[in-house]
Amino acid sequence: AAGVIQSPRHLIKEKRETATLKCYPIPRHDTVYWYQQGPGQDPQFLISFYEKMQSDKGSIPDRFSAQQFSDYHSELNMSSLELGDSALYFCASSRLAGDTDTQYFGPGTRLTVL
Amino acid sequence: GDSVTQMEGPVTLSEEAFLTINCTYTATGYPSLFWYVQYPGEGLQLLLKATKADDKGSNKGFEATYRKETTSFHLEKGSVQVSDSAVYFCALLYNQGGKLIFGQGTELSVKP
Numbered sequence: 001a002a003g004v005i006q007s008p009r010h011l012i013k014e015k016r017e018t019a020t021l022k023c024y025p026i027p028r029h030d031t032v033y034w035y036q037q038g039p040g041q042d043p044q045f046l047i048s049f050y051e052k053m054q055s056d057k058g059s060i061p062d063r064f065s066a067q068q069f070s071d072y073h074s075e076l077n078m079s080s081l082e083l084g085d086s087a088l089y090f091c092a093s094s095r096l097a098g099d100t101d102t103q104y105f106g107p108g109t110r111l112t113v114l
Numbered sequence: 115g116d117s118v119t120q121m122e123g124p125v126t127l128s129e130e131a132f133l134t135i136n137c138t139y140t141a142t143g144y145p146s147l148f149w150y151v152q153y154p155g156e157g158l159q160l161l162l163k164a165t166k167a168d169d170k171g172s173n174k175g176f177e178a179t180y181r182k183e184t185t186s187f188h189l190e191k192g193s194v195q196v197s198d199s200a201v202y203f204c205a206l207l208y209n210q211g212g213k214l215i216f217g218q219g220t221e222l223s224v225k226p
Binding site: 044058104 | 148165
């Protein structure tokens with residue numbers, strides 16, 4: 001079965017640079033979520049989109065922005081990167097129209113800020 | 115606020131031992147409950163879930179029962195294998211389309 005695709009899988013950036021993470025949800029899924037997992041930490045919710053509209057917002061820094069496109073893929077844009085942004089970034093998707101509450105996670109993008 | 119608390123790890127067991135990982139939650143309503151597993155270097159995989167009180171989720175020999183009276187969702191397996199070594203996360207979800215709230219994770223190490 002098709003899964004959530006994230007790219008790139010690994011990314012190394014310098015402080016103050018920008019990064020763009022991409023997420024391709026499972027086909028026919030209409031909702032995308034972004035989570036951040038610091039080393040040894042539990043995943044923390046950043047932001048979500050339903051049908052291309054932002055549906056919920058968590059502890060996402062103002063330096064970060066995200067959007068969902070017409071093909072339902074999503075991008076997380078991160079600017080003025082800081083050392084503390086080094087983490088594993090997960091994208092998840094679900095199908096609200098299908099009346100299910102299960103979120104399926106991608107493999108994650110490991111961001112290292114030097 | 116809503117939260118999930120898991121037993122601290124690491125939990126180290128011998129192969130074929132019985133596993134219990136405790137999970138309790140604090141919530142004002144009636145959330146859905148999940149267990150996710152994260153193998154080394156990989157993403158989160160859904161292990162099992164329960165959507166209402168007294169529901170039992172099960173998968174791959176793992177089980178967990180949604181106990182409203184004790185606000186718990188403990189994970190159990192009768193006989194663990196080395197391949198079960200991973201980090202296990204308990205999580206709750208209030209609304210479809212809402213955010214998952216995770217516990218801090220419990221690392222399980224199974225020795226041959």
